Amino acid sequence: MKRKRTIYFVTLSSNASIVLREAINQSQHNEVFIFFDLDGSRVLDKRYLKELKETKATDFNVLLRLAISKGIKFYGCQMNVMFKNGMDCIDGVELAGVATFLDLAYDADAILSY
Numbered sequence: 001m002k003r004k005r006t007i008y009f010v011t012l013s014s015n016a017s018i019v020l021r022e023a024i025n026q027s028q029h030n031e032v033f034i035f036f037d038l039d040g041s042r043v044l045d046k047r048y049l050k051e052l053k054e055t056k057a058t059d060f061n062v063l064l065r066l067a068i069s070k071g072i073k074f075y076g077c078q079m080n081v082m083f084k085n086g087m088d089c090i091d092g093v094e095l096a097g098v099a100t101f102l103d104l105a106y107d108a109d110a111i112l113s114y
Contacts, residue, residue, distance in 0.1 A: 004109040006030045009101075010040035013048075015114035020063040022112075027070040030109075034067075035101055037077040040114075044076045045087045068092045075100065 006026050008019045016036075023032045042048050043060070052060055068074070068091075075096040076089055089095075105111055 004030045005104070005107055006032050007101075007105055007108045007111045008032070008034045009111065009113040010034060010036045010043075011038045012114060013039050013043045016040060016043040017060055017063060019112075019114050020060075020067050023072050024063070024067050024070055027067070027072050032070075032072045033075065033104055034072060035075045035077070035096070041076050041087070044074065044089045044093050046090055047088065049090065064090070 006023075008023055010016055010019050019034060023034055026032050036044055043064075049061055049064075074093045076087075076093050078095040078097050
């Protein structure tokens with residue numbers, strides 16, 4: 001049986017934890033991709049994760065590592081990442097543009113925007 005493809009599109013960093021929880025649950029039965037754009041892309045920056053660690057907000061870091069270990073694919077909008085003060089993306093993030101998103105989206109069974 002072919003696994004269904006689910007794509008999450010995250011534009012607000014405040015929604016990233018919600019998306020990660022849902023994506024982890026979906027990854028058991030589906031192929032999952034998460035695109036981070038606009039404010040959402042800041043959660044991919046190592047400096048952001050360091051700030052979270054300093055404030056003891058480790059839940060997000062745990063979710064992020066678990067999602068990557070489950071094979072969830074992370075994409076950061078190349079335009080946002082390049083122009084946001086030289087972001088230093090976490091390991092496992094691929095930079096992508098609209099063409100990559102559309103290529104994956106055409107074959108998706110569900111696209112959810114946050």
